Amino acid sequence: MTTRIVELRRGILKKNDELAAGLRGRYGAAGVLVLNLVSSPGTGKTAFLEFTLRELRAKGAKVAALVGDLETDNDARRLAASGAPVRQINTHGICHLDAEMIDKHLAGWEGVALADLEYLFIENVGNLVCPSSYDLGEKIRVALLSVTEGEDKPLKYPTLFNSADAAVITKIDIAEPCGFDRELALKNINEIRPGIRIFETSAKTGVGMEEWLGYLAEARADVGVR
């Protein structure tokens, strides 16, 4: 019997990372801007996305959304009211979306082809921990935080906020009654992810949404036209 050390140097999530790299290549080739929306449950991802889909469609943009939840297709039905193609992904207990789920749901999506889209939104499962480890091939990871959650959320969940490309503060219309300390929230986000673009929004009043839509249009132009 001999004892031997075998060097593996292999990524634990290699399978996910490889699939995500493949997806990223396909998104790029199709010229579609893909965003991964991550937040706690109840931050208002769905309301924010409803507004975004509706406005983008009103501007004539070709948009679609994949939405992840443990159970129910409630969010997909809400989002579909915007007129955009929406597909629900039920993870049945899994706390995050992974690249394989995205790949599978893109493949069997009747009437939707990547090449026909300009924007694809992926609404992740409400969770601020696990989604940070799973690359979905997205160009932009958006971390959302509502004014009801506490200004220190970025400090409590640094792994997620540090991996984000943009941050969105939601429900800004009720900031005052919630005693939301705006300066502190902005400072905390910047401590974890210095220089990140931050949008202060309300899906109810539309505040901050024009700026967000402008950012999307710029980012989409960067993806390149096929």
Place this chain on the structure above:
Amino acid sequence: MHELSIAASIVDAVTESAAAYPGARVKEVRLRVGALASVVEDSLQFCWGITIEGTPLEGSKLVVNILPVIMHCDACGKDGELKGLQSFRCPHCDAPCSDLRQGRELEIDSIEIDEVENAV
């Protein structure tokens, strides 16, 4: 929360790699895990015990080496290790840093195996 799926991914990967050494017994699996990898060691160890049951890795030990977060500072040009995860600032000059050089690793570094002599 996702430590169970991480444990399952490790078992799959190690089982696949260990197949190159027929009859060998895996004694230890060593990981490199960045402090920003969202993995809780206690939780992973707990899941490890459950996941390896009935697999070729049963009885193996999981060793988790946590790697600190290292940032490169554009302001002073130095690399530095973050003291905590509440502030991404250069430990040398206190400038905000966004250039991460280490801390998101989630890798199997190596495995220790007992090889059977004269194995075919």
